[in-house]
Amino acid sequence: MSNPIDLPGTPVLQASVVRERRHAAARRQKFFYGALLAVALVAPLAVYPVFLMKLLCFALFACAFNLLLGYAGLLSFGHAAFFATGGYITGYMLSSYSGLSTELGILAGTLASTALGTLFGLLAIRRQGIYFAMITLALAQLVFFVFVQAPFTGGENGLQGVPRGHLFGLVDMQNNLAMYYFVLAVFVFGFAIIQRAIHSPYGQVLKAIRENEPRAVSLGYNVDAHKLLAFVISAALAGLAGATKTVVFQLASLTDAHWHMSGEVILMTLLGGVGTVLGPLVGAGVVVTLQSSLSNGPLGEWVHVILGVIFVLCVLLFRSGIVGWLERLVKRNFK
């Protein structure tokens, strides 16, 4: 960071004032995240833990997706592939090796989706924009067909009754409350990685690439390597989210791999606010709440139609998303 230039007449205090403001902003942010975490810690007292776990898994999925779309400007239409791979591999490991501790199962799923992400990333970043979206969609469909046919996935039925196992071989994850705090820890871990990436020099370069790729190239940045890393981190965390979801619901199914799932995570991010830190969290909250409240009501069969309508309205009228809109509101009225 460069200091403000000392022009004649410029108050000498300026640098320290700027620093003071930045510290104040950081303090506010710390306080805000602390409050959020406190709410998350006591939430299972008030809300059904399984619902909260579902929410956290999808929120992590959406945050991972947002790293790619919001900060690297890459629209992946195939993130379901990573979500499902994490889920299937974890499900397979926990089902076939009884006694395997929960975290090792999840680790296996995450590693598998990371490897897949590296492979897909290498292929997809060869094209840009709309082609990138189509390529990721086609590759994800390839994965979908593999899961339909592969011998270990249980075909149309998926993997059912996956044991949750014991965390570190000690804590029985069959207890929903224990499971919830583990999922919360997983989410905080993933969220922290994304935060770290966004606010590092690496994240700055990523944004520069999003804004003006030729410029970033001419400044000497290895654009492809930066994009690939973003893709791999995003795929890994999407896989982590899928793996955790499989443990929670003890189920990995073709729904996870279907392109509808890729569409859903796009919707969560778009609705919450592309390129905002908390947007995907809010978007996932709205979509998951909507889905579970609709599925019990008379509108259950219209879920896809309703999601489609929200999609269209978001694109037409609400491109900054809920969090983007709130940020603007705060800026306008409190600054």
Add this chain to the structure above:
Amino acid sequence: MTLVFGVPLSVLLGQLLLGLINGAFYALLSLGLAIIFGLLRIINFAHGAQYMLGAFVAFLSLNYLGVNYWAALLLSPLLVGCLGMAIERGLLRRIANEDHLYGLLLTFGLALIVEGSFVKLFGVSGSSYPMPEALRGGFNLGFMFLPTYRGWVIVAALVVCLATWYVIERTRLGSYLRAGTENPRLMQGFGINVPLLVTLTYGYGVALAAFAGVLAAPIYAVTPGMGSNLLIVVFAVVVIGGMGSILGAIVTGVAMGLIEGLTKVYYPEAANTVVFLVMVLVLLVRPAGLFGKEA
């Protein structure tokens, strides 16, 4: 019986014929996508839903209004094309100046709405459309049996594809379209009504999808999901061919259908995935696509 690499010739030719029919549909759909992309710079994710609408309009108009196949072949693309033009005027135009990815997302939302509603109204299993009287039966070609309808699909699809190619590459209207693809603002400066051209182009691309839908109705079941799975394969076809050329889209579509047919004979397990694998290969060797211009 003649064997080709351990497969009877008649089986091989039969699968190649099926592949050719699939290829004809790929060609029609990727052609529509390419035309729309050329002028609007968006990928029409609703293309699959519009193909499905084409089939359903034919099916419903037969059952409720007694409209026969030949009339539906004309009526359905017209109707769905008009719907497409309304979508362009009412929705797509509003976001024409935004990032083009928003066009993809908007049409994706539309596809969800249309398919979701049809699943609710007609169920997932769908219904069958009766074969038109004149196109039943078939020819014995000596080495294989060719059902008349399948022959008709191939001929009709190829004629429409080539006519479209001719109009775009060889007529004045087509020259406007090509110029609009290169530089729409300059075209506007010359006094051409570009917004109208955009609307008509989108309408025509959508009409092509609906036409393919009517052609498909008697051979595939008419189901709400018939379009979306096909569309993803067509996306892969578009990536393989690149969207630079009209003829390229047609050739790639037919070729991918044939490759799929061959795979069904020699390695059926990979029949669903072979187009995607070809896409991976093309991306490695020639990222711009076989007929693509830009890198």
